[in-house]
Amino acid sequence: xxxxxxxxxxxxxxxxxxxxxxxxxxxxxxxxxxxxxxxxxxxxxxxxxxxxxxxxxxxxxxxxxxxxxxxxxxxxxxxxxxxxxxxxxxxxxxxxxxxxxxxxxxxxxxxxxxxxxxxxxxxxxxxxxxxxxxxxxxxxxxxxxxxxxxxxxxxxxxxxxxxxxxxxxxxxxxxxxxxxxxxxxxxxxxxxxxxxxxxxxxxxxxxxxxxxxxxxxxxxxxxxxxxxxxxxxxxxxxxxxxxxxxxxxxxxxxxxxxxxxxxxxxxxxxxxxxxxxxxxxxxxxxxxxxxxxxxxxxxxxxxxxxxxxxxxxxxxxxxxxxxxxxxxxxxxxxxxxxxxxxxxxxxxxxxxxxxxxxxxxxxxxxxxxxxxxxxxxxxxxxxxxxxxxxxxxxxxxxxxxxxxxxxxxxxxxxxxxxxxxxxxxxxxxxxxxxxxxxxxxxxxxxxxxxxxxxxxxxx
Numbered sequence: 493x494x495x496x497x498x499x500x501x502x503x504x505x506x507x508x509x510x511x512x513x514x515x516x517x518x519x520x521x522x523x524x525x526x527x528x529x530x531x532x533x534x535x536x537x538x539x540x541x542x543x544x545x546x547x548x549x550x551x552x553x554x555x556x557x558x559x560x561x562x563x564x565x566x567x568x569x570x571x572x573x574x575x576x577x578x579x580x581x582x583x584x585x586x587x588x589x590x591x592x593x594x595x596x597x598x599x600x601x602x603x604x605x606x607x608x609x610x611x612x613x614x615x616x617x618x619x620x621x622x623x624x625x626x627x628x629x630x631x632x633x634x635x636x637x638x639x640x641x642x643x644x645x646x647x648x649x650x651x652x653x654x655x656x657x658x659x660x661x662x663x664x665x666x667x668x669x670x671x672x673x674x675x676x677x678x679x680x681x682x683x684x685x686x687x688x689x690x691x692x693x694x695x696x697x698x699x700x701x702x703x704x705x706x707x708x709x710x711x712x713x714x715x716x717x718x719x720x721x722x723x724x725x726x727x728x729x730x731x732x733x734x735x736x737x738x739x740x741x742x743x744x745x746x747x748x749x750x751x752x753x754x755x756x757x758x759x760x761x762x763x764x765x766x767x768x769x770x771x772x773x774x775x776x777x778x779x780x781x782x783x784x785x786x787x788x789x790x791x792x793x794x795x796x797x798x799x800x801x802x803x804x805x806x807x808x809x810x811x812x813x814x815x816x817x818x819x820x821x822x823x824x825x826x827x828x829x830x831x832x833x834x835x836x837x838x839x840x841x842x843x844x845x846x847x848x849x850x851x852x853x854x855x856x857x858x859x860x861x862x863x864x865x866x867x868x869x870x871x872x873x874x875x876x877x878x879x880x881x882x883x884x885x886x887x888x889x890x891x892x893x894x895x896x897x898x899x900x901x902x903x904x905x906x907x908x909x910x911x912x913x914x915x916x917x918x919x920x921x922x923x924x925x926x927x928x929x930x931x932x933x934x935x936x937x938x939x940x941x942x943x944x945x946x947x948x949x950x951x
Contacts, residue, residue: 493660495669501658502673505601505628508655514598514626517576521569523623523652528565530647531558531616537646538612541639545611546733547778547809556733557613560890564617567892567909568624575624575913583923586949588931591924596917598626599700600676605667605690607682608636608780609736609830614704615644618679619657621912627677628656632670634682635663636780675699677916681738684901702905702915704738705898706828709857710849711741711885712871714842715749717861722883723757726834727765729859729885731812734777735832739857741885742829743818745845748838755816755836759799762812771802771809778808779831785810788831791824800832820848842867849875854900859885878902 493501513519531538539553548557568575576596583592602622606615615633622629631648633641638661645659652658660666671693680690681704694701711729713722730741746754767773779785785808792801792813800811810832818824818835825835839845849858858877862868868882878898879888889896889908897906907915933942 493662493666493669495672498660498666498669499673501630501654501660502601502675504655505630505658509598509600509628514623514628514656517573520576520624520626521572523656524565524569524572524620526651527616527620527623527647528562528569530651531562531565534643534647538640538643541637541643542612544639545608545637546736546780547776547807548733549775549777552733552775552777553612557610560613561616561620564620564892564908564912568620568913571910572624572913575910576626578922584949586946587923587925589926589929591926593922593924595920595922596625596913597920599916599918600627602627602629602677602679602916603632603670603673603675604629605632605670605678605680605682606634607738608634609733609738611637611640612644614681618681618702618907618912618916621907622677622679622916623657625913625916627916629658630670630675631657631659632667633659633661635661677701679907679915680704687903702907703898703903704896704905704907705856705901705903706738706830707853707855707898707902708742708825708828709739709855709859709877709880710845711744711859711861712845713744713746713750713754713861714864714867715747716863716867717750718863718883719750719753720757722861723754723761725884726859726861727758727761727812730834731762731766731776731832732886734779734810736777736780736830737886738830739879739886739889740830741834741857741859742855743825744834744836745849746836746838748840751816751836751838755798755814758814758834762799762814766812770800770811771804771807776809779810780808782808784831788829788833791827791829791831791833793822793824796822842870846871846874849877854878854898854902856898856902857881857888876900 539550542548542553578593578595581592583590604618633644648659674697678701684705687703687705770776796815798814798816800813803810813833815835818837854876856878858880860871881888892909895906895911896908933945
């Protein structure tokens with residue numbers, strides 16, 4: 493799409509939104525049902541596209557992508573009337589006789605920019621929230637996952653007129669053109685570096701934004717943890733989607749006394765979950781492209797590798813890899829890994845863990861395996877992070893009852909379920925003042941007796 497075409501697209505959406513066509517709840521619900529039917533119809537095509545882009549199995553594609561989007565639509569359809577209704581709030585005595593309410597209203601024309609690692613779910617899930625709230629949307633999927641982007645374009649083009657929901661494909665040139673336009677809300681999921689550019693562009697129009705970024709999410713394992721279960725759940729979370737998950741455990745921070753046991757159990761679990769030859773496992777997945785493949789290989793220190801480390805350039809696969817005796821000075825600890833490499837660091841005291849985590853940029857997620865409830869409360873209270881789990885990984889984002897989002901360097905804002913509806917809504921505060929009574933105390937000239945009444949009302 494050219495810059496002029498993008499400009500015209502945004503203009504058409506703005507004109508369409510201003511007609512009020514997206515406001516009726518029945519229209520929003522009908523659009524969501526139409527999208528649900530299309531996703532169900534093209535499920536095999538979606539899964540095949542995900543296999544081509546990321547090597548995902550059909551099972552994983554449904555569990556982590558299409559199933560989660562369908563769940564989000566179902567949740568919105570169930571609750572949309574309640575979410576969209578005006579909420580009556582208490583009116584203070586000073587405003588007698590009035591009716592006060594909060595009215596959820598859509599922002600207008602929204603831009604949704606999505607990444608390549610979960611290209612279907614991270615595009616469609618925020619779109620569902622935006623549509624449920626009554627907005628129009630321009631969707632920009634990643635150029636790194638072209639097969640999934642094509643399926644998204646096909647589905648959305650078939651379902652909706654582009655003045656309501658439009659898809660813009662392409663790379664940096666299209667991203668730049670989109671960010672020059674005046675949107676009413678921008679929702680971005682991706683890297684911190686690009687997130688900063690999005691924020692700069694949004695500032696030109698004072699456009700509100702949500703940034704879903706990433707970071708080095710720690711996974712703490714203390715001496716009271718169930719090591720066998722911890723290893724099982726850590727291996728699942730770390731190597732899901734070949735490690736290309738924004739909330740994957742980036743590194744393991746293990747108590748020195750249980751480190752060797754944990755490594756042995758992790759090795760067992762890798763073999764149990766991925767087989768003796770993971771590079772030949774059709775359900776394992778692959779690295780998105782050669783650029784990231786080479787970057788990841790550069791993070792593997794052979795002298796510290798205690799499991800895996802092998803790779804296949806033809807298939808862009810890297811074995812589930814474990815590195816021991818890692819320190820914060822190692823290359824693998826200088827950036828978000830975003831791949832199947834598990835560095836293991838050790839600690840002696842929990843206060844040391846809290847201090848070191850808080851000295852780093854705030855992570856998107858934090859995981860803590862422990863049987864000590866007091867320790868869990870201490871870590872979750874004192875460490876800064878977006879969200880996380882006690883004695884599990886990943887699963888906190890797979891619920892419509894809680895918002896998912898970052899904190900500080902890992903992002904701002906949240907979505908999923910009601911919080912997703914709120915993200916794409918502006919709540920207007922409205923007072924409906926009755927006309928049959930008009931108290932004189934607020935008008936000049938001010939009088940002593942009026943001051944007494946004001947003090948009475950505003951204590």
